Amino acid sequence: MTTAPTTGTSTGTGYTARFKVWRGDAEGGGLEDFAVEVNEGEVVLDIIHRLQATQAPDLAVRWNCKAGKCGSCSAEINGRPRLLCMTRMSVFERDETITVTPLRAFPVVRDLVTNVGFNYEKAREVPSFVPPEKLAPGEYRMQQEDVDRSQEFRKCIECFLCQDTCHVVRDHEENKQAFAGPRFLMRVAELDMHPLDAAADEGLDRKTTAQEEHGLGYCNITKCCTEVCPENIKITDNALIPLKERAVDRKYDPLVWLGNKIFRRKE
Template sequence: MSYLAHLRVWHGDADGGELRDHVVEAAEGEVVLDLVHRLQATECPDLAVRWNCKAGKCGSCSAEINGKPKLMCMTRMSTFATDEVITVTPMRTFPVIKDLVCDVSFNYVKAREVPAFEPPADLEPGEYRMQQVDVQRSQEFRKCIECFLCQDVCHVIRDHEDNKEAFSGPRFLMRVAELEMHPLDARGETRADRPDEAREEHGLGLCNITRCCTDVCPEHIQITDNALIPLKERAADRYYDPLLRLFRRKRD
């Protein structure tokens, strides 16, 4: 069964733009990205939209649908009433390039600021040994497809542009947590450890664990409960626990 859907799509660039109303045919089983493609094919050939896999695995088609950060390819039309107006806008946290395409280079800058995995000095790559139970927790974070919806919804950077320099956002704090939980990561033996870096370099203290990042994650990663809160606990232990502070002072 097909019907005519009412889309309200943002058109514009860095200098400004507007929401325009479109009526687009929708068929059973389709997703919002299907209608955006049909709009390109029939009415707006110059509409800019980023996408790749259309299977919820590349993270390219991030946008805001009725004000909520979502993947267009994973938002089914059946979740809306047939007479509902569906508003599609670019991610608000990042600068618009054109229409629904944003400049997400902020995230790649932050990614480069996270120090890479550091293996123990006395082990060669072929000598790494880990048990599944040791990596069970951090393995969840590897499901991230870097859609940056968690970055988009995080109000610390969404509503406060001046925080972007000091705050890396939930996606990269989760990366720090993943490395901190890695059984072979030796960061901290000869230099600042990862919880300290998260606090001092990545703005961990600015996160107030509202769980909005978890709510929008298309991979259902428990970003707040399994990454951010444990990382905060470890940072607090290192900074405030008197025995740990005494041990570190003696070690240094």
């Protein structure tokens, strides 16, 4: 049921807010207007749940923890990729109309639920950590500095907001086959800087594969991925830019080029 919007009038400690929520499926859809009660301290996910309970019982939304740690409730609020459970209603004006739409970069399943299978396909394309041959589990040793460098990237909750906001994925469907996106280029960067990763011993050059197989060159470091990350990971500054620098050094450094020539000649 759709309720005509009213102004953001106060009712005791709460008020009535105006919402526009996208309803539909893969065949199409549009925005529907709702007037819904908002109470102090609530987040957008609370309002979506209230809509399900009172006006739109068939409204589809994906969520799990409601604590900003599972990454399930990703959507776009007023056009910006956000987690529904971490977006407080207090950041909006009471007379503001709040628009909630599904992630634009991925196919709609129904209402606010999208098919993010693209991301899992890209995850499988990144070769996993290669343990050192002569070290058994439990014998790995790393400097704390190296632990700290990669620990930041391990905070990723795979909400895929960075993937959604990246214009290479968002605005160009044809790029998806060749471009892994910021989340998985960050994974490549993490493995490339890992001091115990022995991928090179097996002939895997992560810098080269980042460029040639995962589309690192498509990234033009606009930092939009960093701006929407709910874990405040410096994706661009600490992962993508350093990875680009290492990839360029590998490809164009004359000493590296000469070393490769000599190494091949010895073979």
